[in-house]
Amino acid sequence: MGSISAPDSKVYALIIYDDAYVHPILLAALRKRLPPSSYELITSLDQLPSPTSNLLQWLQYEEIDFQHHLSHPETALCNAYIIRKALIRKHYLSTTVSNWITKHPDSLLRKHVKPSVEFEVDYAEFLDDALVEAYELRESWQRGEGKEGKDREWWILKPGMSERGQGIRLFSSEEDLTEIFEAWDPEDDEEEEDEEEQEDATARSDYGDADKEENEGNGIITSQLRHFVAQPYIHPPLLLTPPGSAPNFPPRKFHIRTYVLAFGALKVYVYKEMLALFAARPYIPPWESSNDEEALRAHLTNTCLQDTSEREGSVGLFWDLPDDLPSGCAPQKSPWTEQVFQQILDITSETFRAAATSMSIHFQTLPNSFELFGLDFMVGVEGDGELRTYLLEVNAFPDFRQTGSECKRVVEGLMEGVVDVAVRPFFGIEGNEEASEGARKLIKVLDIDLGRR
Numbered sequence: 001m002g003s004i005s006a007p008d009s010k011v012y013a014l015i016i017y018d019d020a021y022v023h024p025i026l027l028a029a030l031r032k033r034l035p036p037s038s039y040e041l042i043t044s045l046d047q048l049p050s051p052t053s054n055l056l057q058w059l060q061y062e063e064i065d066f067q068h069h070l071s072h073p074e075t076a077l078c079n080a081y082i083i084r085k086a087l088i089r090k091h092y093l094s095t096t097v098s099n100w101i102t103k104h105p106d107s108l109l110r111k112h113v114k115p116s117v118e119f120e121v122d123y124a125e126f127l128d129d130a131l132v133e134a135y136e137l138r139e140s141w142q143r144g145e146g147k148e149g150k151d152r153e154w155w156i157l158k159p160g161m162s163e164r165g166q167g168i169r170l171f172s173s174e175e176d177l178t179e180i181f182e183a184w185d186p187e188d189d190e191e192e193e194d195e196e197e198q199e200d201a202t203a204r205s206d207y208g209d210a211d212k213e214e215n216e217g218n219g220i221i222t223s224q225l226r227h228f229v230a231q232p233y234i235h236p237p238l239l240l241t242p243p244g245s246a247p248n249f250p251p252r253k254f255h256i257r258t259y260v261l262a263f264g265a266l267k268v269y270v271y272k273e274m275l276a277l278f279a280a281r282p283y284i285p286p287w288e289s290s291n292d293e294e295a296l297r298a299h300l301t302n303t304c305l306q307d308t309s310e311r312e313g314s315v316g317l318f319w320d321l322p323d324d325l326p327s328g329c330a331p332q333k334s335p336w337t338e339q340v341f342q343q344i345l346d347i348t349s350e351t352f353r354a355a356a357t358s359m360s361i362h363f364q365t366l367p368n369s370f371e372l373f374g375l376d377f378m379v380g381v382e383g384d385g386e387l388r389t390y391l392l393e394v395n396a397f398p399d400f401r402q403t404g405s406e407c408k409r410v411v412e413g414l415m416e417g418v419v420d421v422a423v424r425p426f427f428g429i430e431g432n433e434e435a436s437e438g439a440r441k442l443i444k445v446l447d448i449d450l451g452r453r
Helices: 023-033 066-071 090-103 124-130 135-144 174-184 195-207 336-358 408-427
Strands: 011-016 039-042 054-059 076-078 117-121 155-159 169-171 226-232 252-263 267-271 275-278 315-317 370-381 387-396 442-447
Touching: 011 023, 023 408, 054 408, 066 076, 076 408, 090 117, 090 226, 090 336, 090 387, 117 124, 124 174, 135 174, 169 174, 252 336, 252 408, 267 336, 267 408, 336 370, 336 387, 336 442, 370 408, 408 442
Parallel strands: 011 039, 011 054, 054 076
Antiparallel strands: 117 226, 155 169, 155 226, 252 267, 252 275, 252 370, 267 442, 275 315, 370 387
């Protein structure tokens, strides 16, 4: 589109983000990066001068008017793709990676995504039937028969539609897995969901956020049941102390939260400012742990599961992590953070390429959409001491509040970068000022033409 100049080319911005942390940051990014005369805030589509007026929708997924969005591809821009299950649902992501590796045996995803075993099961009594074709699990269990816990192969179970770390469990045997599902079984038939309600809940979670209503006491959402993935547990993980922690603070497990911008059909950018999210308890190997809530705090690095008192110091900036690595790690030729970051760039590029080109039914990009994803990575220490970064999952509409007040500038810079990289080019809004620092930190890792106009 041409540059914004005439009054009728004004952008009408519908910015109603139902998050008290994010909403003011979005408004501030628009004020800082757009000329005041180029846009006008509105509170509903009824305020559009005409259906063809330039419209920016920046809303929660469920609130976006996709009918208007699809009807006006030249003048409407919104902050989400309609379908992106190939990335954001764990069992779909597993299929995306598996299909891609089958077609491209030399893909780096083979080394940087743990292979998943997918299965569907409603109740523990049907577990045997569900695992008939899960030969990887059965072979693993056979290899571990009669061995001590430390000598067995450990797995991590994840509900395919879970969020915020819910329902994650550890196991190394069929008995372990059966106990997990027995603990989730309802006590009687009266607690079963109506079949139609179950289908409706699943359909909602396919396109938007999963239903947030938890079943009492089981730590898993009803609509998340049925689809599961099991992956080899990453052990040992790289253990570090959080930035700014007290002396003699015990090292902990952590994962890296990376913000990724996808724009149009298709450009993908990785935001260089990343977070390191630490577990609430010092790390213990899985064979010394259990699946009770307290023990899992040593393994789960999702800060949403932590008490308020535990979150202090659990979130830091990736680039503030210590340069020195613990014993057991091989000497590095360059700063380890730079090596890990390069792996993150490469993994992100390959993952989005795989989803866009081999799973296009479940990742439908649009020229007039952009979306921010939160990708989670973990660094493992291989047998030779080398560091290897693994993709854990891809999150739509990531929880930016976990940055906390100390790291708020990360989100502020990110949103300013999104305005510069996605919003301004789409509407042709020109300006004399230089690109924002946030835009400079958005590193393009993928630029492919999917032929969608």
